[in-house]
Amino acid sequence: MNKQQLIDNIRRKQSFLCVGLDTDIKKIPDHLLDGPEPVFAFNKAIIDATADLCVAYKPNLAFYECLGVKGWQALEKTVKYIRENYPDQFIIADAKRGDIGNTSAMYARSFFEDMDIDAVTVAPYMGEDSVTPFLTYKDKWVILLALTSNKGSHDFQLTMDIDGERLFEKVLRKSQAWAGDDRMMYVVGATQGQAFEDIRKVVPNHFLLVPGVGAQGGSLEEVCKYGMTKECGLIVNSSRGIIYASKGTDFADAARKAAQEVQAQMAEQLKKIG
C-alpha cells in the first residue's frame, strides 16, 4: 500500500486506528480453546467485528512465535484472511527486527515476499545496513523504532550527544537519508506527550505509528495535538483495550464497541484537519 492509499482510507473511514492482534492464548475466551485453531478463530472474529472501524492490523510476532509451528500457522492464516477479505487494510508485522545486511534481507523476504505484509517494525541500533534491506520493496514500509512507549525508552533513546541531539532525534534525522516518507514511518509512543512537537520538527511529513494509547496510559488527544499533520500522519494502535474488552462469548461485540469509541474520537480529531 502506498502513502496516498493509506491517507484515502483514513479519510474514507474517518479512522486512523490500528488494532493490535497481540493474541495471547492464555487470554482468549475459554470457549475458543476447544476448537482446532483458537488463535485464528479469535483473530478472525476480532477482524470481522472491527474492519470497518480501523485502517490497519498489527500482529505482534512474539505472541505467535511463542506457540512455535502452530503460532506461525495462525499468523500466516490471519494475514491471508485479512488480505483476501479486507484488502484495504494496512498490515504491520510488529517484529522489531534488525540484523546484519544479509540477515535483514532474509527477514524482509519473509515478511514482504512470502507473507505480503505491508510494513515491518525495525530496531535502529545496528544502523543503516541493518535497515536498508527492508527498503528495497515498492509500497512496502519500514517502521523504525524512534521513541518508544515504555519506561525503558528513557535508558538510551534520550541520551544527548555532544551536539545536543538526543538519540531518537539522531535516528529520525539519519534515517531520512535511507528512504523518504513514502516507505519509512517511525514508532513514537503515545506516552511521550510533548516530545511529538520535537519529533515533528525533524520529520514533519512522515507517518508515525503510535502505540501506548489504552492499557499503557497514553492520551489520544495529546498525541493528535502535537503529532497530527495535514495528512493525518498518525496510525494509533490499540491492542489490549480492544481485543480483550471482554473475556466472554461476547468478546467480538465488546471489541467492536471499544473500537467504535476510539473511532468516534478519531473522527473528532480528523475534523480539525478537514
Place this chain on the structure above:
Amino acid sequence: MNKQQLIDNIRRKQSFLCVGLDTDIKKIPDHLLDGPEPVFAFNKAIIDATADLCVAYKPNLAFYECLGVKGWQALEKTVKYIRENYPDQFIIADAKRGDIGNTSAMYARSFFEDMDIDAVTVAPYMGEDSVTPFLTYKDKWVILLALTSNKGSHDFQLTMDIDGERLFEKVLRKSQAWAGDDRMMYVVGATQGQAFEDIRKVVPNHFLLVPGVGAQGGSLEEVCKYGMTKECGLIVNSSRGIIYASKGTDFADAARKAAQEVQAQMAEQLKKIG
C-alpha cells in the same frame, strides 16, 4: 548452562568456537533438496561433523522464519537434536529481540521454556524493561547487542554523549545493574579490533559473543589479544566460513576441516591463559 560449565567445556575442548547455523535454503548442497527436511538434514550433518570442535551453536532465526512453518519445524528439530545428542553444547537463538515488557516475556517463554535454548540475543534500544523479562530464568542468558560487527555500528552505537561516554559503553554500564555476568553476555563484533580494550574496562569479566571472524573479516588473534580474560571470556562465532566451506556432497567434511583450523588457532590462544 551456567558460567562454570561453559568455562569447563572450553577448557576440555580447547575451543571457544560457536558454529552459526545460518542455514540458507538457497545455499545448501543441491542433493539435500530432494529430501523431506533439507534444512534439518543439513544442520544435522554439520552438527555431527563439528560437535567435538565447538562449544556452542547459534541458529540465526531469520533463516528459519523466512521458511514460515517449515522453518520453525526445522529450528525446533535442530534444537532438540543438539539437546539430545550433544548436551554439553550452549545453544544461542540469534534473534535480536526486544519489546515492551509483556511482549519480551512472551519471547522469553518461547525460547527458554518451550525450546530450552540457553541464550537469546537482545537489542538494547528499548531499555531495561525490554530486557529484564529474559533475565528471570536460572542458567539462561541474555546476550545484549553492544558493538556489532557491521558498518552500521558506526551510525548510533558510537554516539558520544555529553559526558564522553559512547552509546555502546552506556549499554554495557547500565545493563550491569540488570544482571551479573552469570546471566548476561554482550555481542561485540570481531571487526571492532582495539575497541575490545575499552570494552574490557567496563565489563572485565563478562563473556562476549564475537561474530565477524571469517566472512566479515575480523581477526581471531586481535580479538584474543584485546578481549580474552583469564576465564577465556569469549565465544567466537563463525557461520559462513564453516557451514558453506563446500557446496558439494562433501560439505560436512569440509565444515569439519574448517572448524578444525579455527579450533587449532583457539587452542593456541588458550595456552596463553594456561
